Amino acid sequence: MRVRVSDTEFTEELAEFLRASPDAIVDQIADDELEVSLLGSLDASTMPMEIYLRVRAWESTARDRGGGAEVISPSGAG
Numbered sequence: 001m002r003v004r005v006s007d008t009e010f011t012e013e014l015a016e017f018l019r020a021s022p023d024a025i026v027d028q029i030a031d032d033e034l035e036v037s038l039l040g041s042l043d044a045s046t047m048p049m050e051i052y053l054r055v056r057a058w059e060s061t062a063r064d065r066g067g068g069a070e071v072i073s074p075s076g077a078g
Contacts, residue, residue, distance in 0.1 A: 004033045006070075007067070015034055017058040
């Protein structure tokens with residue numbers, strides 16, 4: 001899944017938050033965009049929701065500083 005941050009100032013912070021989970025693989029693919037995958041037995045319909053929930057958990061801690069993020073597409077989608 002691709003995740004776009006509202007401000008490039010938060011890209012690394014979100015990446016580190018997501019990487020804190022041992023099942024997360026996070027690559028920065030643009031100044032404001034991450035590619036996020038989860039290892040394990042999650043199926044194709046469950047993984048996007050799990051990533052969405054993790055991004056929202058980070059956002060709840062960053063919102064007061066202007067941080068936000070949007071889950072924009074599954075991996076490999078246009």
